[in-house]
Amino acid sequence: MNAMSEKQIYRILNVVSLLALTYYAATSINYIVESDAQIYSYDRQINSNWLTARLEAHPSGK
Incomplete structure (x- = not known):
């Protein structure tokens, strides 16, 4: 009986352990995806600001 209860434990x-590992993996993947989205958004904003400043500094039609 003792061996049987050890197997159950x-x-x-x-x-x-599998549930904890699954939770850790899911939160890690979520963190990576959100970080990439924030970096992409930041890069897009920087590029937009750079392009706007360049267009204002050198108007093409004038």
Whole structure:
């Protein structure tokens, strides 16, 4: 009976470990995706500001 309860404990610990690992992986992937989106948004804003400043400094039709 003791060996059987040890197997159940290890089975429960394995399930809990897998759940924790899955949660960690999901939050890590979410963090990476959100970070990339913020970097892309920041880069796009910088490029937009640079282009606007350049167009204002050198008007093409005047």
